[in-house]
Amino acid sequence: MAEANQRDGNNPEIAHSVIANGIRTNYHDTGTGAPVLMIHGSGPGVSAWANWRLTMPELATRFRVIAPDMTGFGYSQRPEGVRYDLDTWVDQAIGLLDALDIEQASVVGNSFGGAIALALAIRHPQRVRRLVLMGSVGVSFPITEGLDAVWGYQPSVENMRALLDIFAYDRKLVNDELAQLRYKASIQPGFQESFSAMFPAPRQNGVEMMASPIDEIRKLEHQTLVVHGRDDKVIPLQNSYDLLQAIPNAQLHVFGKCGHWTQIEHAARFSRLVGDFLAEA
Template structure:
């Protein structure tokens, strides 16, 4: 019996040590925004005060463009997802990208409200702050839903829509980033507040690419470090808690804004079936399918995405 107890004790101690080592290796407490701006907000980045937040924004390209493009990223992303697309388009158009509240360097909403209505109000105030009366909204994933919700609620402000692997319909995902799954488990909140394995971020990023081999260490660094921005992890948990998966898709058929739909044929998070549903429901819309790309085509192949956007837009 004594030997058995010793063995059990040894196993418990060993497990404790293994857990302690894993926690130590994954220890990642929140970082103040000031510690991240040097690397992730170089020129032409700036910060604009909107609704009590310092919103990270880049405003590039032609200053005489009367209807600029406004680029809206997806969940856990940032304006950096559009960098290469902006480089392709800014010679012809004014292009505005930003970190939406709860993500990137902008950080959380001060009032903790992450419902879509609040995001639409924020976007309207943001456009007012930049004196943009009308815009072309380009949105990926969550940003795509924000774009079409804005087009329905304030149609006079939205001249055209570009929906890239946009949210909006119930989906039967075949690949959900593990980070999203963990963020949706309330019991893990105290643990996840200070622990973030870099490999978890890498796995989540690879899962949304059509070709995971395109995911570089630099790209993982970006997603990892901006997730650590103070308040972002709590904001993600709150958004998943406040915005349960509901079918809001009946509104989509009311969209009258000229719309381009761009989709990755290998998107496992929001499958291509949803692209065809957008096409069927939005009268006169156009669909461009890139069979080899995943959930973030603007990152995987910005040249093709920019060309599709350029072809859809009238010349300024």
């Protein structure tokens, strides 16, 4: 059973808490209607709230939105000896659905979260209604300089500012205040230790670890929306073309003048696009 709301009035990133496959998991649960599970990306200091803060309120007007911190990120437990891999993250996601008595949900995955969403749909197809993959990992590709910099992040305000410049197409979104906030998020106790353990050099191995077999991707029957920023420096646009070609029931939407932050740089349009897709019968 989920515990009562654990929200810290001073920290919007902390919400509900439940045991998901043995991992104490911090998650957001808002709105009513058909359930939508939203899985965040893998930036340093990221949390479900930081990733989806502009999207959750919009989708929650139409759906029940559930957004967990995956283990190793945010305010979920980091059990001693935990393996940071697809098996662990997929099992945590399924454990969360089980704990909340949700038989089936649509799944929205951002970047790293896209790889988890893809693997979840392959391994547990009956648990997934529709699939949204945004700037997604999940197929093999030569690692970009941008992703290598993200996964190789060492904490400093300057390094965080450099990463924000990589993430966003729109320079107006990047300022010293945001860099300071995200830097502080990245150095909370346990955050950098788990982050640096996930994707050690050579980080191409991390790309392959997060990839699902292409033959399994081709077997997916789910209606799938693939979304990408045309100017993404972290995950290549080619990934989404590859997913479009591989998934039989896929459609692709590419946002121009957009980097890796589709859900932030084009927040209203992204939420409307995803909401309309998930609302289809």
